[in-house]
Amino acid sequence: MWVFEEVLPNGEKLTDVINKTNENVKYLPGIKLGRNVVADPDLENAVKEANMLVFVTPHQFMDGICKKLSGEITGEVEAISLVKGMEVKKEGPCMISSLISKQLGINCCVLMGANIANQIAMEKFSEATVGYRESREIAETWVQLFSTPYFMVTAVHDVEGVELCGTLKNVVAIAAGFVDGLGNNTKAAIMRIGLREMRALSKLMFPSVKDSTFFESCGVADVITTCLQGRNRRVAEAFAQSGGKIKDL
Numbered sequence: 001m002w003v004f005e006e007v008l009p010n011g012e013k014l015t016d017v018i019n020k021t022n023e024n025v026k027y028l029p030g031i032k033l034g035r036n037v038v039a040d041p042d043l044e045n046a047v048k049e050a051n052m053l054v055f056v057t058p059h060q061f062m063d064g065i066c067k068k069l070s071g072e073i074t075g076e077v078e079a080i081s082l083v084k085g086m087e088v089k090k091e092g093p094c095m096i097s098s099l100i101s102k103q104l105g106i107n108c109c110v111l112m113g114a115n116i117a118n119q120i121a122m123e124k125f126s127e128a129t130v131g132y133r134e135s136r137e138i139a140e141t142w143v144q145l146f147s148t149p150y151f152m153v154t155a156v157h158d159v160e161g162v163e164l165c166g167t168l169k170n171v172v173a174i175a176a177g178f179v180d181g182l183g184n185n186t187k188a189a190i191m192r193i194g195l196r197e198m199r200a201l202s203k204l205m206f207p208s209v210k211d212s213t214f215f216e217s218c219g220v221a222d223v224i225t226t227c228l229q230g231r232n233r234r235v236a237e238a239f240a241q242s243g244g245k246i247k248d249l
């Protein structure tokens with residue numbers, strides 16, 4: 001597993017601590033990672049000989065990561081993106097799965113859903129949706145790899161729809177944070193109108209996007225969990241309460 005290297009306040013490197021304690025003490029404290037997980041700060045080395053690549057970094061780093069990996073990926077390699085966001089370029093928006101596919105020359109599925117990270121780590125039941133472009137067989141392989149008794153994964157033939165759900169629900173969550181304090185009728189209205197606008201914008205960008213995708217975990221369920229508990233909701237609530245600047249919050 002590639003880990004962006006950081007030096008912790010005690011002077012130790014994050015990857016050394018993960019490999020020593022089997023725990024990401026900075027980003028997921030209190031959760032033991034599988035014994036087979038080895039943190040590697042060297043990106044090229046981490047992907048060497050891999051044939052299934054899982055991308056799960058904040059979206060703003062993806063362009064740089066793909067540029068670094070360009071030319072390093074050889075053979076039959078499949079990718080999946082868990083990144084909820086898009087790259088907005090001068091020419092227009094670019095989905096992260098397309099960025100990966102174009103820059104690395106490989107097929108890329110996506111996995112999105114109502115998935116607050118630490119709750120999954122604590123093995124509380126949740127669901128997720130795999131979106132795929134062409135091969136159902138590859139999508140089912142990802143479903144098998146991610147599924148556990150407490151993590152139920154379903155595949156849908158709508159990569160753009162699934163990825164846009166994971167991306168656009170963040171905007172709805174910010175609106176939900178702004179109206180915090182007005183009561184649950186208002187919050188429910190924001191979620192419903194937000195979901196409808198997510199569908200309208202997604203279909204405008206990609207007419208192939210399916211209505212049914214918005215009823216999967218990546219759609220309505222992620223809107224609900226993020227509007228109730230996500231960090232985007234929290235930052236918007238703090239903004240409304242304090243009147244401070246978003247970048248300071």
Ligand SMILES: NC(=O)C1=CN([C@@H]2O[C@H](COP(=O)(O)OP(=O)(O)OC[C@H]3O[C@@H](n4cnc5c(N)ncnc54)[C@H](O)[C@@H]3O)[C@@H](O)[C@H]2O)C=CC1
Pocket residue numbers: 003004027056057058059061082083084085115116117118
């Ligand atoms: N946290 C959550 O509950 C969920 C997150 N996601 C998605 O997963 C992705 C990662 O989310 P979080 O781990 O919550 O990220 P985060 O926003 O909390 O950022 C922390 C992560 O960024 C990495 N990082 C920091 N500086 C970096 C750099 N210069 N280059 C590369 N990586 C760097 C850190 O190593 C750490 O893994 C996002 O795209 C998010 O939308 C998806 C579902 C749930």
Ligand SMILES: O=C(CO)COP(=O)(O)O
Pocket residue numbers: 084113114115116117173222225226229230231232233
């Ligand atoms: O995507 C998430 C839950 O599904 C996490 O949302 P936040 O990034 O708003 O915490």
